[in-house]
Each structure stands twice: as C-alpha cells, then as structure tokens.
Amino acid sequence: DTGVSQNPRHKITKRGQNVTFRCDPISEHNRLYWYRQTLGQGPEFLTYFQNEAQLEKSRLLSDRFSAERPKGSFSTLEIQRTEQGDSAMYLCASSSIRGFNSPLHFGNGTRLTVT
Amino acid sequence: TQLLEQSPQFLSIQEGENLTVYCNSSSVFSSLQWYRQEPGEGPVLLVTVVTGGEVKKLKRLTFQFGDARKDSSLHITAAQPGDTGLYLCAGAQNSGGSNYKLTFGKGTLLTVNP
Numbered sequence: 197d198t199g200v201s202q203n204p205r206h207k208i209t210k211r212g213q214n215v216t217f218r219c220d221p222i223s224e225h226n227r228l229y230w231y232r233q234t235l236g237q238g239p240e241f242l243t244y245f246q247n248e249a250q251l252e253k254s255r256l257l258s259d260r261f262s263a264e265r266p267k268g269s270f271s272t273l274e275i276q277r278t279e280q281g282d283s284a285m286y287l288c289a290s291s292s293i294r295g296f297n298s299p300l301h302f303g304n305g306t307r308l309t310v311t
Numbered sequence: 312t313q314l315l316e317q318s319p320q321f322l323s324i325q326e327g328e329n330l331t332v333y334c335n336s337s338s339v340f341s342s343l344q345w346y347r348q349e350p351g352e353g354p355v356l357l358v359t360v361v362t363g364g365e366v367k368k369l370k371r372l373t374f375q376f377g378d379a380r381k382d383s384s385l386h387i388t389a390a391q392p393g394d395t396g397l398y399l400c401a402g403a404q405n406s407g408g409s410n411y412k413l414t415f416g417k418g419t420l421l422t423v424n425p
Contacts, residue, residue, distance in 0.1 A: 200353070231415075238317075238399050238415035239354065252406060287353050297342040297361050297403070300413060302353030 198222070200303035202288050208309045209278055216274045217306045221290030228271050229300060230263055231287040232256065239287055245271060278310045314338060315402055315416035323422040327389055332419040334400035335382045341403045341411060343376055343383045348397040348418070390423045397421075 201220040209215050221228045227246050231239035242261070243253045247268035257263075260278075265271040275282055285307050289300035316335045324330055334343065342361045346354035358367050360376035360383060367374045371394075373386040383400055397418045406412040 229413075236417065238315075238401075238417045241412060241414065244412075252412065289353070297344075297359045298411075299344060299356040299359060300354075300401075302346075302355070304352050 200288055200290055200301050202286075202303035202306050204306055205304065206307050206309075208311065211278060211280060211310055213278055214274065214276045215278060215308065216272055217286055217288075217308075219271045219273070219288030219303060221270070221288070222301055225290035225292050225301070226268070227291045227298075228265055229289040229291070230271070230273050231289065233285045233287055233305070234283075242273075275308075278308075280310045283308055283310045314414050315400055317398075317400060317416035317419050319419060320417065321420050321422075323424065324390055326391060326423055326425050328423075329386070329388050330390055330421070331384055331386045332398055332421070333382070333384050334416055336402060337381065338402070338404065339380050341380075341405065343380070344401045344403070344413065345374055345383070345385055346399040346401060346415075348399060349395075354397075354399055387421075390421075392423045392425050395421060395423050 203218045229244040230242040233239045241254050242257050243263050245265040260276045263273045285305040287305045289302045291298045318333050344359045345357045348354040358374045363378045363380045365376045371388045375384050397420050399418045401413045401415045403411045
C-alpha cells in the first residue's frame with residue numbers, strides 16, 4: 197500500500213491561468229474523491245468517481261472546474277481561468293466499495309495559491 | 312448551514328489533561344468517522360462508528376456515537392503533545408442507490424502544550 201499520491205504539492209499561479217492537478221489513488225480502490233479545504237474549514241466535497249464514471253458533482257464545482265478519471269486509474273482536476281477565491285488545499289481520497297463505513301484514504305493535497 | 316457542528320473550534324490544554332470534543336447534527340448518519348489532520352497533510356482515519364450508542368476505544372481515545380446516530384464525541388485521556396492536530400468528524404449519508412457521501416465538520420484544532 198503506497199498510499200494516495202498527489203502532484204504537485206504546491207502550485208502558485210496568476211489569476212486567469214489554467215491549472216491541472218493529478219491524483220494517483222491506492223491501486224485496488226474503485227472510488228476516488230476530490231475535496232477542497234480552506235483555512236479553518238473541514239474538507240468540502242467536490243466530486244467523486246466509481247471506476248471511470250463520475251457519479252456526483254457538488255454545486256461548488258463551477259463550470260471552470262472539470263475532473264476526469266480515464267481508465268479508472270489516476271484522476272486529474274483542472275481549473276480554468278483561476279480566481280483568487282480558488283486558493284485552497286485540494287485533497288484527493290480513495291476508498292474501496294464497502295458501503296457507508298468505508299474509510300477514505302487521503303493524499304497530502306495540492307496547495308493552490310492564485311495571485 | 313453547517314451539517315455537522317464541531318465544538319469547541321479551538322482547544323489549547325496542558326499535557327496530562329483530559330478533554331472532550333463534540334460533533335453534533337440534526338441529521339441521522341449511517342456512520343460517523345473521526346479523522347486527525349496535521350499541518351500540510353491529508354486527514355487520517357482514526358475510527359468509524361456505525362451503531363447508535365456504540366463506544367470504541369483507541370488507546371487513550373474514546374469515541375461514542377449517539378443513540379440516535381446524530382452526534383458523536385471524542386474523549387482523550389492524559390493528552391500528549393503528539394495528540395496536537397485538527398480533529399475532524401465526517402458523517403456518511405446515502406446519496407442514491409448504494410452510494411454514500413461523507414460530509415465533514417469544520418474540525419476542532421487541538422494544541423497540547425508540554
């Protein structure tokens with residue numbers, strides 16, 4: 197178990213630029229989640245995948261955000277035309293399909309700063 | 312409106328003291344999970360409670376799920392500096408079919424001073 201890996205760890209970008217983050221989940225996990233966390237807050241749900249299918253998207257995920265999970269393996273989260281309000285820690289997590297008590301295994305996140 | 316309310320938001324205590332943090336909601340959850348997060352890292356699962364009234368112990372940590380499955384508490388005995396971190400509770404609710412979604416509280420930031 198090598199854990200969930202996220203890249204890059206830090207990203208500084210100028211407002212209006214596009215950014216893409218990558219998440220490599222634990223290999224045998226079918227479900228992959230993206231959360232966003234700002235200072236003083238708990239993680240906020242953005243979206244999740246079961247294998248390659250994106251099953252749910254939060255209303256927080258505006259049209260500028262898109263996530264993909266080709267082939268049900270790694271996932272990417274892209275933010276287009278970044279805004280200062282997008283500055284946050286973006287967390288990826290994976291889990292196996294075991295229902296309501298399946299724990300999430302988180303990566304260490306990508307911290308985005310939009311200047 | 313926050314689905315899960317955690318209290319206190321901040322807690323600073325001396326090594327050796329006991330403490331309790333709370334996670335409350337007006338909603339019923341299928342399960343409730345507690346995570347601990349350190350700066351610059353992702354949350355790490357501590358425990359999952361499933362049954363109303365359930366009590367689980369993890370060394371000096373005691374977790375309880377309310378009888379109505381709407382609230383939970385975490386009690387730490389003889390806190391140590393290594394317990395410092397952000398404690399998050401997360402409730403699982405059915406989001407359709409066999410799918411469940413975890414919703415997190417804002418967390419309790421605990422500092423244990425030596």
